[in-house]
Amino acid sequence: MKAVDIPHVKYISQLSRHLASIPASHIDFERRSAVAIIIRLVILDDTAYPVFTPPTIQTPESIVQACDIFLSQKEFCNARAQLLFIQRAHHDKDPWSGHIGFPGGKREAQDQNDQQTAERETKEELGLDLQTFVHLGQLDDAPAYMFCRGTKLVVSPHVYLQTTENTPPLLLSDEVASAHWIGFDHLLSKVDNRVDLTSYRSVKSMIVERMVGGRGKALRWWQQALSVFVGSLHYTVLELPFVARDSLVNAKIARKITPFATDSELHLWGLSLIMAATLVDMSLPVAPIQLPQFISIAGPWPQLGNWLWTDVNAITNFIHNRFWSPYSRKPWQVQKSSGNQLLAYFRVLPVAFSLSCAVKVTAIWYLGRQLWKYIW
Template sequence: MTSNTGTEDLISHLKSVLLELNAHPYPEVANPPETPKRASVALILRIQPHYSHWPATDDKPFPLHHPYPPSPTQQRRRSSAASSKSRDLSFKDVIETFFAQDWVKHGDPELLFIKRATRVGDKWNGHVALPGGKRDPEDDDDQVTAVREALEEVGIDLHYNNAITIGNLPQRVVTSSWGKVPLMVLCPYIYLLTSPTYPAQRLQPTEVASTHWVSLRALQSPSLRTYEYADVSARLAKSELGIKRWFLQSMLSKMMFAAIHLVPSNSTYCATIPAFIPEGGPPDAGTLGK
């Protein structure tokens, strides 16, 4: 008899959402005048197998695509849409086949977050984010940027031999100065890894301090809802002058934001970043400690 793991309904709902997202893609957002920058992020999903439904070691690779995929150099800047033309199955067939596997039906869906490295002058210092970055002129489209950045920052290959390209989430214009100054257009794309196991991640020391797989159940849990205070006065006051700048610094200080306490199932840390192991001797324990 097959035992349930309590995640079957979540898995079924996830499949429906992915099918819906692929069938109804969000429109592309054009760049505002004099704002040519675009950036992409990759929302990477995986299904973590449950202990009681672990995949057999002799399971064959998930059958998806043409037996002759392009070389890595071709893949780097090639449009993901062009890559998908070599698939043997329709998107619905691929999703149905993937979710029909026993280890998937009873698994735990997870999402990959990164913690950004600490860098002088980086306004997103140490933030939790998704893998991604700015679009290069050589990139065919915004989706290629997401794939390239994921490979460069965390070492995960999102091409069709390792992942299913689901679609996109709403693009948005990132602004500063109370929404008055557009900085770039941010383009999020969704990918689903097809293997129950994946090679060790390769974290880019200048960009990523650590990565964390977080269960979708944790993101949905009311008990993990919390709030966080962040000092926003310095960032907002930089663009102002005189009394307005003083007012922002004195009145804003820290603001409260809704937050979620992330509970990772698996974390990988970049041991080659500066100050991963603090330099110097032990902290001063004081007179009593001595």
């Protein structure tokens, strides 16, 4: 069985059921942010769009029932799901400047909860009123972990479904460079293709620069020397298709496409990729055993780029394969959740790194001792 062959409505139906039945994990942290993961269904032919009937009393159970009735209608049998992504505008002081992600932002004093933050920020950034959408639920809180600097922010992802055919016009603020709808089948294609553990990552982060803090901060001579030795960290990325409106044959889709501001950074990585991977995990309508190629659309953990740390990569990749299977994650887990992928990696990395350094120091000491005996 291939994930791309399963109708998209089955994914959305399963997603609504899982979000209602499996509580999202909450991380108690002062600095919080929230994003909106917005889904819409597009019918490719001229079939009339079904009407969604909201429940009189809105509870998670009643919303699931209403969504099941809505999505089970025959008009949706070949409908294609799409997710809304934005490209953030470039700002020198913004650590996520220019990145692809979901609309959202930091929680303010007037927000009563994270859901209000996601809705307020989406309206400010895109002019989109999410109160006219169906709130399917919340994914697990995701910590924004800065390497060597700890958790700086916790992000709460909230999932929304558009239940009308036409999407309201997007009015982009100065914080957003562009907005774009990406087909859900692009994410599913990663489910059917196992990611190579040795593949090179295209997003590179210099470890010493992350340790001292600040982007583009001038390093002292000893920091530059240490940077050469320690090397860089290469993050897993998910390439997004750059779709030009003129290249689309289907006019119904073409008039709904908003091109990205640039085609040079069209990839997900870091926290946005983790949230997208979690969404796919929660959407699977079949058990992962029926999808033998599936690990995660996020692929393996990051890799140290310096040739000195090949052994560290081997250790972390072994742990990833051993413990980070689909069955160790929501919603199919058979054991306690392993938590956020990047956070789990940064907990494993110091152990592997320390072990590697100890082995290298011992080897150098032993070789030096033997050389000393040979010379003298």
